Amino acid sequence: MKLLRNATIALATLTAATTASAEYLYGFGNVSINRLDWTNKTEKNTAHKDFTYLEAEGGAGFTWGEVYGFFDLENPHKSSKDGRRLATKANTRINLGETGFNLFAQVYDLRTHDFDEQNRFVGFGYNFTGDNYFFKPTLSLHHAETTYFKGNNGYMLGWVAGYNFKAMGEDFMITNWHEYEFGRNSNYLRSASGNSKKSGHNGGLALWWNATDSITAGLQYRYADDKLGNATYQDGIIYSLKYNF
Numbered sequence: 001m002k003l004l005r006n007a008t009i010a011l012a013t014l015t016a017a018t019t020a021s022a023e024y025l026y027g028f029g030n031v032s033i034n035r036l037d038w039t040n041k042t043e044k045n046t047a048h049k050d051f052t053y054l055e056a057e058g059g060a061g062f063t064w065g066e067v068y069g070f071f072d073l074e075n076p077h078k079s080s081k082d083g084r085r086l087a088t089k090a091n092t093r094i095n096l097g098e099t100g101f102n103l104f105a106q107v108y109d110l111r112t113h114d115f116d117e118q119n120r121f122v123g124f125g126y127n128f129t130g131d132n133y134f135f136k137p138t139l140s141l142h143h144a145e146t147t148y149f150k151g152n153n154g155y156m157l158g159w160v161a162g163y164n165f166k167a168m169g170e171d172f173m174i175t176n177w178h179e180y181e182f183g184r185n186s187n188y189l190r191s192a193s194g195n196s197k198k199s200g201h202n203g204g205l206a207l208w209w210n211a212t213d214s215i216t217a218g219l220q221y222r223y224a225d226d227k228l229g230n231a232t233y234q235d236g237i238i239y240s241l242k243y244n245f
Contacts, residue, residue, distance in 0.1 A: 123140025144185075
C-alpha cells in the first residue's frame with residue numbers, strides 16, 4: 001500500500017524538519033535489563049520460552065509534538081539460530097494546533113534468523129494529560145510486511161497511559177500500553193504468521209518504583225491474544241531494572 005508507506009515517510013520527514021526549529025519541553029532515556037517469564041499455560045500452548053532482553057529506550061517532547069522509541073536485543077547471550085532477536089519501535093505525534101489531536105505514525109520491526117516482520121501505522125491520536133497522569137489513544141491504518149506477506153492489514157486502536165503517585169514516601173508509576181488490531185487481511189491470516197482471527201490484542205500493565213533519579217525497578221504483566229505468532233491467549237511477567245540518564 002504505497003499511500004500508507006509514503007504517508008509514514010512524509011511524517012518522519014516533517015518530524016525531522018520541525019524538530020530542528022522547535023522548543024524542547026522534556027525528554028528521558030534509559031537502558032535496562034529485563035526478564036520475561038511466561039506462564040506455564042502459555043509455554044504449554046505455544047513455542048514461547050522465557051528470555052532475557054536488553055533495552056535502550058528514550059523519548060522527547062517539543063512544542064510541535066513528541067517522539068518515542070526503543071531498541072531491544074532479546075537473548076543477547078545466544079546466537080541468532082538459538083533465539084537471539086532484534087526488536088525496534090519508533091513513533092511520533094505531530095500536534096494539530098492546540099486541539100489536543102495529533103497526527104500519529106509508528107513503525108515496529110522484528111528480526112530473527114528465519115523471520116522478519118515490520119508493522120507500519122499512520123493515523124490520528126489525542127492527548128489527555130494532567131499533572132500526574134496521561135492517556136493517549138490512537139486510531140490508525142496498518143500496513144504489514146513479513147517474510148510471507150506484504151500489504152494492508154486492517155487497523156489498529158491503541159493507547160499508552162500512565163499515572164504517578166506516592167506511597168510510603170516512595171515514587172511509583174502505573175503504566176499501560178495496549179494495541180487492538182482489527183480488520184486483518186485474510187491473506188495475512190493464511191500466511192505463516194500463526195494468527196488466525198480478524199482481530200488481536202497486545203499489551204502490558206506495569207508498576208514502576210522510582211527508587212532514585214537513576215534507578216527504576218518494574219514489574220509488568222505482559223499479555224497478548226492472537227498475536228506474537230500464536231492464535232491463543234498468552235501472558236507472563238516481566239521483571240525490569242532500569243538505569244535512567
